[in-house]
Amino acid sequence: MQMESIVSLCKRRGFLFQSSEIYGGLNGFWDYGPLGVELKRNVREAWWQDMVARHDDMNQLPGAPGPYSMEGLDCTIIMHPQVWKCSGHYDLFHDFMVDCRESKKRYRHDQLNGRWVEAKNKRVFVTAEAGDDEQKKMEQRALKFFNLRAKNVDDLKWDGGVACLTEVEDMEQVVGPDAKNTGTLTEPREFNLMFKTFVGALSGEEGAAYLRPETAQGIFVNFKNVLDSTRHRLPLGIAQIGKSFRNEITPRNFTFRSREFEQMEIEFFCHPDQSADWYRYWRDRRLKWYTDLGISMERLRMREHHEAELAHYSVGTADIEYAFPFMAEGEFGELEGIAHRGDFDLRSHMEGKLDEKTCPLEVQLDENGKPKWKGSGKDLSYRDDLSNEKYTPHVIEPSAGADRATLAFLCEAYTEDEAPDDKGKLQTRTVMRFHPRIAPIKAAVFPLVKKDGMPEKAKEIYLDLKREFNVFYDEKGAVGRRYRRQDEAGTPYCITVDGQTLADGTVTIRDRDSLEQQRIEVAHCAEVIRQRINQ
RNA sequence: GCGGGUGUAGCUCAGUGGUAGAGCGUCAGCUUCCCAAGCUGAAUGUCGAGGGUUCGAUCCCCUUCACCCGCUCCA
DSSP: OHHHHHHHHHHHHTSEEETTGGGTOOTTOEEEOHHHHHHHHHHHHHHHIIIIITOOSSSOOTTOSSOOEEEEOOOOSBOOHHHHHHHSHHHHHEEEEEEBTTTOOEEEGGGEEEEEEEETTEEEEEEEESSTTHHHHHHHHHHHHTTOOGGGGGGOEEEEEEEEGGGOOOGGGEEOTTOSSBSOBOOOEEEESSOEEEOSSSOOGGGEEEBOSOSHHHHHHTHHHHHHHHOOOSSEEEEEEEEEEOOOSSOOTTTTTOSEEEEEEEEEEEOGGGHHHHHHHHHHHHHHHHHHTTOOTTSEEEEEOOGGGSOTTOSOEEEEEEOOTTSOTTOOEEEEEEEEEETHHHHHHHHBOEETTSSSOEEOBOTTSSBSSBOOOOOOOEEOTTTOOEEOOEEEEEEEEHHHHHHHHHHHHEEEEEEEOTTSOEEEEEEEOOOTTTOSOOEEEEESSSOTTHHHHHHHHHHHHHTTSOEEEOOSSOHHHHHHHHHHHTOOEEEEEOHHHHHHSEEEEEETTTOOEEEEEGGGHHHHHHHHHHO
């Protein structure tokens, strides 16, 4: 399978290594090697340049409903724990689970229901996974436990109605949903999809904090700061690149589902009435970003979520997906999600965590009728000083995975083609066809042969180019072999000093994909590379 | 989480109850005026980790870690 070849090349050439490899590796963690770090840096850099640095708020971009501003942010990985309670991550990512020692299955503690039942002088709590047929399953479980036939169903003495397992204290009296005996379920254990840590040297529960599971919340909580410090009007986008952490249940597929990963996120704040237009703009613009950097539409797709999948406050959500080689035919993996989030996040951080099931959105209350998670109480709404209108901005969130994008670029670039060797025999050539903008090495400089002053001249060119580009010098062995090595690293251009260079000051520049060589002046090398990268 | 498979040099893999090889790659030298396999020479492995059986284990057993495939779960 092709994915194995890609993984093998990544290791061999230094794109990706398994984390802590000498100790046997660590599930869900990966390191970038010398070529990988350049590739990922370029992906990040391309995103930042295209979305933030080169953006101007004077001109209207093609497809955009109007001009807008962009700013950057870099917030901490550890934030106030209340951030995650109001964002909903604490509830969503924080469950108590019980494991069954007999069936080896795992259940959410609060999603197991059961009933007390007595027969043959024994009283147990039979359980089933919450659902329409739970009563029937409980009955079957009880009959089995007491070794009764279906016709003796009347021997079962039920005590009370259906109750949640959370209300049972003694697990020894519980029969698991797939177990034959009592006491096979473990005590409920905290199951945390967020990485927990402790702030302060005395690490007590009061210092408990979490490594962020997404960068977005740092933007929401700084929305007012950015607005106040930059004098921008809406619409305004705030961008951030940074690490996030999730205890994925099943990390798999190379770096696709890593526990430590990097996100490139934008929170785009705009007027509610324009949010639908901005949503479409960002969706289309983000798709184009991938194709501009060389991902072909054959393996890329935009998947709009169905209305049933959407939160009711959202106008739309679309995933940009890539057909990774490790996925089954016709299956795609998410690279980026573009979500219309309404005012859910800002309002949650103001008023307290909103209940996403309510319409219109209302603060989620606990059993005492108080907010389940208190918000900051700070006003995060926006007053338009031209229209004097005050509103809570709606948010469009294009959220991209830097590691997933990098992996997609690696997969897309990987090609094996055939090129004739010096005897005319066809040989397999492995080429990483990176877009020149993201290629780890932009150009290699070679002396054709290691004599006649060619190495000296080539080194001169190399040192000159190195001031501007990541370039590579190699004088060892046959030149053909050096070309092939660069093909495998994805270097788009090779500059070769030959006999003619010493006579007329020209070199050849070889194109990785076409194998064509062109003769250019030594003095023009930097200019030619610059042009070709940016074309 | 469950089931199956795999783990031996940088990579791909062979191998045996008596402490290991091949190809490619790498390095050095020679050759070479343009697309890897011309020549000569060299280096490299605690055979994933821990424990057990054995006189002796890379090989057998147990545990564990990691990777791959399928299912499940998650988003």
